[in-house]
Amino acid sequence: MARNGGRGRYRAASADAAAYERGRRPKPAKLAQRPTLRALVEAKLALCWSPEQVAGWLRRRFPGDASMQVSHEAIYLSLYDPRRRQAIDRSLTQRLRTARPMRRPKTARKPTGRGVIRGLMSISARPAEVEDRTVPGHWEGDLVMGTRPSAVATLVERTSRYTAIVALPEGIKAEQVAPHLTQSLLAIPPQLRRTLTWDRGREMAEHQAITTATGMPIYLCKPRSPWQRGTNENTNRLLRQYLPKAADLRTFSQANLDAIAHELNHRPRKIHGYRTPAEVYADLLNGGDALTA
Template sequence: MPRRRAAAQAGVHERTARDWDHGIGKSNGARVLPDGRRIDYTTGVITIVSPFPSPLAGVGGPSLAALEARLHPRFLTLAEREQIADRHRRGESLRAIGRALGRAASTVKREIDARSIAGDYRPHAAQRAWATSRARPKTAKLAQAGPLREYVAAKLALRWSPEQICHALIVDFPDDEGMRVSTKTVYQALYVQARGGLRREVATALRTGRTRRKPHRSLQARTPRFVEEMVMISQRPAEVADRAVPGHWEGDLIVGTGSRSAIVTLVERASRYVLLGHLPGGHSAEEVRDVLVPLIATLPAHLRASLTWDQGCEMAAHRQFSVATGVPVYFCDPHPPWQRGSNENTNGLLRQYFPKGSDLSVHSRADLEHVAQQLNARPRKTLGWASPAERLRDLLTAT
């Protein structure tokens, strides 16, 4: 029977019938999915509830999607259970039924013995009982109070990412299997309110600052580039690319509201060590030069090998910078941010401290130094979960 006609006979809208077919129900204006997620499209809040009972599955039973799910060939399907019931009713032997289904006779026997009620085998009741027995709900790890939740909440408060936290648990508690959690579990605790054993406010510790998942957006257009003579990245020494030798830096700006203030960001390619420079009043070429020169001057000579920058007009005074510091400047090609990948990644981390659209002039040099120290003390996946400060120390010791 077509769905539209069936819906009319049942006295419901065709859209409701389609939702039922997919195991979707409604609860107080929200939609409840077969996996137990309740989505309130008005507030955007996602919670976990018990799976919505399908009208076709019996009161309090599993959804239609759960009834019809085929998880693995070893499990009997509803169609096979119907065949068992029909053939058993006709008096066929267990072996004959098994041959017809391609199953062992013992499988058929166990099914009839276990699912029959007063000697009567009913396939749909058997399917509902099987689907119900598969559900084994348990409390999420981070919904339970204890040292694991406290550890995760403390690290999120320090603006560590869920992945950094998961690997730090292995280092800090190598012999305690109870102190383990996956990255996905941490995100679920933050994004799904019912699993919010972590306080909802802690979700602001995420890099994005969002409390809901969003698809990745396309990259925004890059800033205009200047056309003066430059030394391009293709002429940069080969030793820079393999990150084996310390002292090669990538640089850029993060700009405040109205482009009236900015922060210079420098990242050392081998160790991901970060240096920050303050530009509270503007970011002209001369102002950037006057901040970069003393910033580079704080480094020992063997850590001043090169600087890679994009083609932003703030580096128009790059020749004067090179003369003052002895550091050559190499410029990236137009529009490939991956040529300065370490710096782009670091700027994303810094936006957690200095959000877009905020006034960067309110931050002092001490504030910038504190942020740089926090970033340099964080374990990094790309460094084998060592921190930039530790990696730079090791590189300096080795050289």
Template sequence: MVAYSHRMVPEIFQTFWAGMAAGEFITDATAAAGTFTKQGTRWLASCGGVRPRRGRNLKGRCLTFAEREEIAIGIAAGHTLRHIAKALNRSPSTISREVARNSESCGRYRARSAHAAAYHRASRPKTSKLATNLSLRQKVEESLNKRHSPEQIAGRLRLEYPDDPQMRVSAETIYQSLYQPSRGGLEHTLTRSLRTGRKLRRPCRKAGQRKNRIPDMINIANRPKDVKDRAVPGHWEGDLIVGKRNLSAIGTLVERATGMVELVHLPDGYKPEHTARALTDQLETLPTILRRTLTWDQGSEMRDWKEVSAATGIDIYFCDPHAPWQRGTNENTNGELRQYFAKGSDLGEYSKTDLEWVSQQLNERPRKQLGFHTPAEEMERLLLQQPDGGQPDLLPVTV
């Protein structure tokens, strides 16, 4: 008997692929399908990044998994097939055939086994042209090894074999044979011969199609120029360090001029609403003079950045994608924090008191770039130089 899988349910599987094709992030696409990110990653890998045709545009012709569940419930309740058909707005003969074809050998009808049996029976695999035509396959492989693109290969074949349709193949067929091993024909390792060298195929999106996870974010290019000077305290860089299986995290804040570290406790996780609340609470513990700017990467946890900015009065800017050097101080500090929070550990085990102790350890550590003064000492020195005269209530709180 064929095992049931969510890949057999178009309402789940194709919803995920529709989201990916529309430019969604994988986290949003899996959420819309009612599954989790890791499952979406597996689906992408198994299909080579190519959206399966099967299960698209069925238009109600086939019974859905939800309808099979209703049939199973109705049979268990002792309802007649005609009564079940009326409830589902289906023909009685459709329900009758469904029960007769897809019941288990013992005569019991179960939705999962019935759906798996129907899915397997409906399979009509078509052999790839490159799997059956060895001459064509050899020609394509030779061209790929010469770094020719699929479009160049298809065009060249039409030129070399104008009167032989069997020696022609479309660029799309080549791509699908490369990225979908189940089709057969070409080795997946030949993807390294393509210009991108990608193991998974990515959809070609139009400009602006992919939605951004952070609404109306302000790019780092708009950040005040004097932030680079590191002469005035109050400009921060922020990020997360993530724990085992991406289930826990700690927020990290580093002041650019002094290297002063503040750690954000995230006991409830690091979803946007959790991060915004915890980050706001942490920033509000700082004197107003130390809340000038905050630079973060484009992580989805900062979706509610406007709420943080409005509550704390700090201006928030976002780095360019894949540009960690724009937060170099923070990146280096995150490396130091791994001395206390090992990779692969559960960061949810640490209390707020633990985080305060670690931040104190770092703030009292001599730094070469500070002339071997500590961040706490350098922060006190800079605050005393401020126009307010460095009043005691403006000094950062030490633990």
């Protein structure tokens, strides 16, 4: 007979069973067991606090009192886990930033290939003549966003600062942007259609088709480097007077945008000796030296 005897084996089996019961899922939610804590959490969530903010505030408000603290993950589980329906008012998911009725797992998205910019030419490969603005016909462009997904495209000639605004009524996906941008570039006289520098956005995924149609090579800036197309950035800031971020830019017709561009192009610029971009652009078209005119 074992030294512990039968009674020892019985105690061991009982301890194993108790541990098993304690380890079963789901465990009773802490918020369901502590009404005061639950009320505090619900009150803060109702104020649009995030679970992480609530958990951090509780640690600061009740230091050393574990009964009045709960992790942000436990709050999320109480809100989204269907096995914890009685733990918290689940309608408070509407007060979270995403307001999702279901929680999405944090898994990395697999690349689909959509919107990938293939065969791009970096700005580092752009001809040196673009830098000093003495050779006209080099353009910069980007999207100006309104309320998403509304946007317009802007084009600025580097030497004259002449601006064109392109309506994008269908949206900002590459296949929606390319036809309108191509049409606008083809409206530029061939002698002023040399290169285009653009931000590295997915809307330019069709850049090769645009180049084929227009004959203009397109160079893309480095990621998060808006200063590499500074002329366009400055122009876009001026255009915010007409195209506010809170506006649905799909409501602006091409005629509306042409009128805005006309007004901007006929505004005197100090850099041109208070001549207008339209005047300088006209000189470039006529083959004159716009920089000294």
